[in-house]
Amino acid sequence: MHLYDSPMPAPNPRRVRTYLAEKGLSLPTTIIDLAKGEHRTAEYRAINPLGRSPALRLDDGRVVVESVAICRYIEHFHPDPPMFGVDPFNTAEIEALIRRIELRLQRAITMVWLHTHEWNAPHVKPQFKAFGESQKGEALIVMREFDELLAGREWLDGQRYTMADVVLLSYIDWAAFVGVAYPADFRNLRAWHARASARPSAAA
Ligand SMILES: N[C@@H](CCC(=O)N[C@@H](CS)C(=O)NCC(=O)O)C(=O)O
Structure with missing residues (x-):
């Protein structure tokens, strides 16, 4: 998995970093600098056509977008500690x-x-x-x-x-x-x- 992330103060990518830290996980990451407009480049739109950060590229090339959906995806493989409910x-x-x-x-x-x-x-x-x-x-x-x-x-x-x-x-x-x-x-x-x-x- 490969994470496309953007630094503070961007709130949505931060959620994924916070979630990963709670799990004790880290992922290979590319920083998308929003201030430089890197999310609008053709290169990044090939990853996420919506031109938004964050995005998660899977090893088979598929891409998960939306910060909460990315965390929910990772939750399937790393259920502890539970972040999306216990019952x-x-x-x-x-x-x-x-x-x-x-x-x-x-x-x-x-x-x-x-x-x-x-x-x-x-x-x-x-x-x-x-x-x-x-x-x-x-x-x-x-x-x-x-x-x-x-x-x-x-x-x-x-x-x-x-x-x-x-x-x-x-x-x-x-x-x-x-x-x-x-x-x-x-x-x-x-x-x-x-x-x-x-x-x-x-x-x-
Ligand atoms: N609902 C999406 C929102 C993604 C989003 O809008 N990210 C912001 C950064 S916090 C962004 O890429 N903004 C660039 C723009 O709107 O041009 C999520 O939770 O991932």
Whole structure:
């Protein structure tokens, strides 16, 4: 297997690095420098026609895209420690958490990023700045929901550190990068964020 990865602050490739670190795994890697536009080259599009990072090329040449799908693929071969659930209910719970993070928090933050940030001006035409700004409030609504969910819980599923925590960490940090830091009174989220950030995998 060969990983196509991009450095911080890119949130989606980071998930795969965090996941691999939790498993104690490392893969041969090619760095795709997003700032240099390496994801838009014909060479990389031959790997991932979507022009997005990360991607995982299998030994037979097939390619898995989407950060969570890449981790799910690796999970089949390296099930310990379990990152996607330990029984049918827990697996469904983690899937639901990941979908909530991706479909609500990630979507809102992505709209902020695409429509308000100068970096995207050459690519997103037109940028709807007012729309982008409006999505900051939506992101905070979802963050508050997670703050409430985390009351009395160490990790999102209430049992152990899972892929849902990896995905949330990537987007809480990315949100701060694009200017949507959660308020100080989100105490449960803040404590969870400190715990997740203190894991060695967070620095991967
Ligand atoms: N849902 C995809 C998102 C992949 C994605 O958009 N990656 C970003 C880096 S964090 C990217 O390649 N951006 C380049 C671009 O949009 O032009 C995943 O989870 O892998």
